[in-house]
Amino acid sequence: xxxxxxxxxxxxxxxxxxxxxxxxxxxxxxxxxxxxxxxxxxxxxxxxxxxxxxxxxxxxxxxxxxxxxxxxxxxxxxxxxxxxxxxxxxxxxxxxxxxxxxxxxxxxxxxxxxxxxxxxxxxxxxxxxxxxxxxxxxxxxxxxxxxxxxxxxxxxxxxxxxxxxxxxxxxxxxxxxxxxxxxxxxxxxxxxxxxxxxxxxxxxxxxxxxxxxxxxxxxxxxxxxxxxxxxxxxxxxxxxxxxxxxxxxxxxxxxxxxxxxxxxxxxxxxxxxxxxxxxxxxxxxxxxxxxxxxxxxxxxxxxxxxxxxxxxxxxxxxxxxxxxxxxxxxxxxxxxxxxxxxxxxxxxxxxxxxxxxxxxxxxxxxxxxxxxxxxxxxxxxxxxxxxxxxxxxxxxxxxxxxxxxxxxxxxxxxxxxxxxxxxxxxxxxxxxxxxxxxxxxxxxxxxxxxxxxxxxxxxxxxxxxxxxxxxxxxxxxxxxxxxxxxxxxxxxxxxxxxxxxxxxxxxxxxxxxxxxxxxxxxxxxxxxxxxxxxxxxxxxxxxxxxxxxxxxxxxxxxxxxxxxxxxx
Numbered sequence: 001x002x003x004x005x006x007x008x009x010x011x012x013x014x015x016x017x018x019x020x021x022x023x024x025x026x027x028x029x030x031x032x033x034x035x036x037x038x039x040x041x042x043x044x045x046x047x048x049x050x051x052x053x054x055x056x057x058x059x060x061x062x063x064x065x066x067x068x069x070x071x072x073x074x075x076x077x078x079x080x081x082x083x084x085x086x087x088x089x090x091x092x093x094x095x096x097x098x099x100x101x102x103x104x105x106x107x108x109x110x111x112x113x114x115x116x117x118x119x120x121x122x123x124x125x126x127x128x129x130x131x132x133x134x135x136x137x138x139x140x141x142x143x144x145x146x147x148x149x150x151x152x153x154x155x156x157x158x159x160x161x162x163x164x165x166x167x168x169x170x171x172x173x174x175x176x177x178x179x180x181x182x183x184x185x186x187x188x189x190x191x192x193x194x195x196x197x198x199x200x201x202x203x204x205x206x207x208x209x210x211x212x213x214x215x216x217x218x219x220x221x222x223x224x225x226x227x228x229x230x231x232x233x234x235x236x237x238x239x240x241x242x243x244x245x246x247x248x249x250x251x252x253x254x255x256x257x258x259x260x261x262x263x264x265x266x267x268x269x270x271x272x273x274x275x276x277x278x279x280x281x282x283x284x285x286x287x288x289x290x291x292x293x294x295x296x297x298x299x300x301x302x303x304x305x306x307x308x309x310x311x312x313x314x315x316x317x318x319x320x321x322x323x324x325x326x327x328x329x330x331x332x333x334x335x336x337x338x339x340x341x342x343x344x345x346x347x348x349x350x351x352x353x354x355x356x357x358x359x360x361x362x363x364x365x366x367x368x369x370x371x372x373x374x375x376x377x378x379x380x381x382x383x384x385x386x387x388x389x390x391x392x393x394x395x396x397x398x399x400x401x402x403x404x405x406x407x408x409x410x411x412x413x414x415x416x417x418x419x420x421x422x423x424x425x426x427x428x429x430x431x432x433x434x435x436x437x438x439x440x441x442x443x444x445x446x447x448x449x450x451x452x453x454x455x456x457x458x459x460x461x462x463x464x465x466x467x468x469x470x471x472x473x474x475x476x477x478x479x480x481x482x483x484x485x486x487x488x489x490x491x492x493x494x495x496x497x498x499x500x501x502x503x504x505x506x507x508x509x510x511x512x513x514x515x516x517x518x519x520x521x522x523x524x525x526x527x528x529x530x531x532x533x534x535x536x537x538x539x540x541x542x543x544x545x546x547x548x549x550x551x552x553x554x555x556x557x558x559x560x561x562x563x564x565x566x567x568x
Contacts, residue, residue, distance in 0.1 A: 014257035023177040032287040040292045055302040070112045081468035089546040090467035113167035122288035124277035136247040187241040196234040205260040322353045421473040436465040490515035
């Protein structure tokens with residue numbers, strides 16, 4: 001009898017799967033320090049005890065790290081891995097489809113959240129799906145709708161019949177006990193929580209009539225005496241098993257574990273649809289090491305230093321010591337008044353009144369704080385300037401030394417950015433396989449032909465499977481550049497390439513204009529005549545587009561300046 005099933009190809013063994021899930025959750029709690037996650041969230045949110053004066057390095061470094069690592073405008077370049085103009089045409093068409101889907105799927109938002117999770121908890125996770133958000137297997141129609149028009153899903157980023165990508169919480173993913181690499185996992189489980197009424201009515205699942213909610217949500221902790229209307233919810237585990245190519249959905253916490261879905265898994269034929277970001281690998285565990293865990297001792301030390309300084313500053317405030325009855329309340333009020341007075345009359349001996357101000361803030365606290373700050377910067381690889389703090393340099397600091405410091409920091413940031421780039425590349429590869437398998441309706445794609453002329457090509461995505469591709473992430477989509485830097489780069493590239501006969505002058509000019517600030521440049525280019533190839537509307541098929549590329553190449557070979565356009 002195979003592990004996880006009551007017979008070969010038979011029903012899932014619910015008891016076995018629940019035991020594996022329990023072991024996997026205990027494994028995550030242990031090696032990922034999950035009991036500390038609520039505390040680390042409080043660091044990021046700035047939730048500190050009232051008697052602590054914090055120096056929230058956790059929040060500031062996170063805000064510096066995320067913009068340097070995630071991709072602001074994720075885009076890929078699809079190149080043909082084999083020769084031939086048809087492969088070139090396929091690659092250009094697929095590249096346009098991929099970049100359109102990346103924007104539609106809001107991959108940027110998911111990556112940003114994953115980078116934040118990887119920094120905070122050690123591992124950032126995302127999930128790739130197709131159709132509905134809770135469709136365990138591609139249906140092609142997306143989330144179902146009830147007879148009365150009721151919806152069972154509410155995510156605005158999921159489009160029917162299209163792939164989607166979402167960040168998932170690290171504590172919602174369960175791995176096998178002892179797993180050391182996500183890519184080597186036989187199975188993964190995703191815990192989701194849904195309103196029990198939605199699950200009962202959802203036609204994608206079975207055996208749901210007797211489903212009970214495991215807990216109620218909707219109460220207000222801040223107002224325990226004014227409870228909102230509770231919504232009964234149920235926990236589900238979506239298990240994807242690569243060993244037998246099946247997807248199972250369990251509803252535990254019932255009288256016994258209930259199987260509400262069991263079918264072949266069309267999404268996990270090449271890999272499990274969970275994508276991970278881990279910046280600090282552990283050689284024994286798949287769960288990464290949190291940056292906050294590394295920084296936490298220094299964070300707490302900085303808080304203690306600032307808090308001690310605050311307390312000593314309070315102690316150092318001037319104190320007036322006087323014998324009981326030596327000063328009346330009215331006289332004391334005059335002494336503490338903001339009005340400048342020449343004197344305060346008292347009727348007692350001056351020896352009964354003493355003005356004390358002997359306590360000072362310990363001078364060792366300030367240099368010790370600087371040492372801890374240095375340890376923090378060393379741990380994350382950022383200089384003072386890169387953390388947004390102005391630092392004046394001594395006259396003996398050379399430009400070479402400054403460049404070396406910046407280079408060392410960029411190497412560490414580039415490593416993290418490269419990890420994210422590899423993940424995006426894998427997402428696009430798997431996304432392409434999904435659309436190859438499931439898209440049957442022809443798509444009209446706008447591409448650029450020889451001479452920079454716009455062309456519309458009608459293609460069935462399943463036809464693109466016959467091509468061979470090399471996919472690379474655009475590195476510029478993760479770089480931070482000011483408008484002035486972008487303009488300077490565009491001018492330099494234009495001057496360098498404008499005389500090159502192999503470069504399309506129209507596209508080069510378009511690039512220059514789009515990087516120059518000012519809407520007045522939007523309509524200064526003259527329009528190129530559309531390519532119709534003898535067809536009304538100018539819609540081509542991939543073969544015709546490939547022939548157009550071949551004709552352009554032959555014309556360029558015969559006359560290198562032919563595609564540069566006429567001067568009038």
